[in-house]
Amino acid sequence: MQRPDFLQKAIISHQLSKEEIVQLLGNPQYDQALFTAADEVRQKFVGDEVHLRGLIEFSNICKNNCLYCGLRRDNLKLKRYRMSPEEIVALARRAVKDFGFKTIVMQSGEDLWFTPERLKPILAEIKKLDVAITLSIGEKSFEEYKAYKEAGADRYLIRIETTDKDLYHRLDPGMSWDERKECLVNLGKLGYEVGSGIMVGLPGQTLESIADDLLFLQDMQIDMAGIGPFIPHPDTPLKDEKGRAFELSLRTMAIMRLLLPDINIPATTAMETLHPEGRIIALQCGANVIMPNVTEGEYRQLYELYPGKAALNETPLHSKTSIGARIEAIGRKIGTGYGSHKKL
Numbered sequence: 001m002q003r004p005d006f007l008q009k010a011i012i013s014h015q016l017s018k019e020e021i022v023q024l025l026g027n028p029q030y031d032q033a034l035f036t037a038a039d040e041v042r043q044k045f046v047g048d049e050v051h052l053r054g055l056i057e058f059s060n061i062c063k064n065n066c067l068y069c070g071l072r073r074d075n076l077k078l079k080r081y082r083m084s085p086e087e088i089v090a091l092a093r094r095a096v097k098d099f100g101f102k103t104i105v106m107q108s109g110e111d112l113w114f115t116p117e118r119l120k121p122i123l124a125e126i127k128k129l130d131v132a133i134t135l136s137i138g139e140k141s142f143e144e145y146k147a148y149k150e151a152g153a154d155r156y157l158i159r160i161e162t163t164d165k166d167l168y169h170r171l172d173p174g175m176s177w178d179e180r181k182e183c184l185v186n187l188g189k190l191g192y193e194v195g196s197g198i199m200v201g202l203p204g205q206t207l208e209s210i211a212d213d214l215l216f217l218q219d220m221q222i223d224m225a226g227i228g229p230f231i232p233h234p235d236t237p238l239k240d241e242k243g244r245a246f247e248l249s250l251r252t253m254a255i256m257r258l259l260l261p262d263i264n265i266p267a268t269t270a271m272e273t274l275h276p277e278g279r280i281i282a283l284q285c286g287a288n289v290i291m292p293n294v295t296e297g298e299y300r301q302l303y304e305l306y307p308g309k310a311a312l313n314e315t316p317l318h319s320k321t322s323i324g325a326r327i328e329a330i331g332r333k334i335g336t337g338y339g340s341h342k343k344l
C-alpha cells in the first residue's frame with residue numbers, strides 16, 4: 001500500500017497531529033504502511049540489536065488496588081510471596097553469570113517491606129555484577145528514588161497507564177494521576193533513564209485518549225516506552241471486560257517509534273500472551289527490547305498480573321535460548337552492551 005503523505009512526513013519530522021494519530025489507530029488499511037515505517041525508523045535510529053533484560057519479579061505483594069491487576073490487594077485468592085534479599089541476589093547472579101544479561105529489571109507490587117534500608121544493600125550487591133539495574137516498584141518519594149539511584153539503580157519504569165485522568169482515577173482507586181506524573185518528573189531530575197507507557201484496550205479508553213497518551217509521552221521525552229494490551233484477569237472487577245487489543249497495541253507502539261525515534265521500546269510479554277509470535281511481530285513493528293523472565297519456580301506462576309502470561313512454564317535458560325534463535329531468524333542480533341538510551 002502507498003504511504004499516506006502525513007506518514008511519509010512523520011518519518012522525517014517525527015511529528016504527527018492528534019487527528020493523524022487517530023486515523024492511524026483506527027484504520028487497519030494503514031497497518032502495513034505504518035509498521036514498515038516504524039521498522040525503518042527503528043533500523044535507522046537504534047539499529048538491528050535487540051537488547052535483552054533479565055526480569056526478576058521479586059514480590060507480588062501490593063498495597064494498591066488497581067482494578068485491572070491480578071496483584072491488587074483485594075485479590076484474596078492470590079497466594080502472596082516476597083523473595084528474600086539472598087534469593088533476589090542469587091537470581092540476579094545467575095541471570096548475569098549463566099545467561100549473560102547486561103541489565104537486570106527488578107519488578108514488584110508496591111510492597112512496603114522493601115524500604116530503602118532493605119533494598120539498597122540488594123542493589124549494591126547486584127551492581128557488583130557490572131550490570132545496569134532497572135527498578136519497577138511503583139510510586140515512591142523523591143528521597144527514596146534518590147536513595148536507590150545512589151545505591152546503583154540506573155533506570156526506572158513507571159507507566160502512566162492512561163492520560164485520561166477520569167479513567168485513571170476510576171481504574172486506580174486511591175491513587176492520583178498528578179502524583180504519578182510527578183514521579184516521572186522526579187525520576188528525570190535524578191538522572192534516571194525513565195521508562196513509562198500505557199495499557200491499550202482499557203474499558204472506556206478511546207482512540208483520542210490513546211493519541212493524547214502518545215503525545216504526552218513524546219512531550220515528556222521519556223527514554224523507554226512499554227505499550228501493552230490490557231488483558232482482563234478473572235479475579236478482578238474488570239473480569240468481564242474485553243481488552244486483548246493486540247493489533248491496536250501494535251499500532252500504538254509503532255506510532256510511538258515514529259514520535260520518539262531513538263528510545264528503547266520493549267516487545268511486551270502481554271503481546272506474546274495474545275499471540276504466539278507476539279514479541280517477534282512487535283520487533284518488526286518498531287520494538288528493540290525484550291525482557292525475558294528470569295524468575296524461577298513457583299514465584300513465576302504467582303506473579304499473575306493477567307491470566308496466561310507468556311512463557312509461564314519456561315525456564316530462564318529456555319527463555320533466553322528460544323528467544324535468541326527467534327531474534328536471529330528475523331535477521332536481528334542480540335545486543336552486547338548495556339543498551340542504554342542513546343541520548344544518555
Ligand code: SAM
Pocket residue numbers: 068069070071107108109110136137138139157158159161198199228229230231232233270305306
Ligand atoms: N507495581 C508497579 C506499578 O504499578 O508501576 C510495577 C508492577 S505493575 C504489575 C507493572 C505493569 O503491569 C503496570 O504498570 C500495568 O501497566 C501492567 N498490568 C497490570 N495489570 C495488567 C493487565 N491486566 N493487563 C495488562 N497489563 C497489566
Ligand code: SF4
Pocket residue numbers: 062063064065066069070071072073108109110138
Ligand atoms: Fe499494584 Fe502495580 Fe498491580 Fe497496581 S499495577 S495493583 S500498583 S502491582
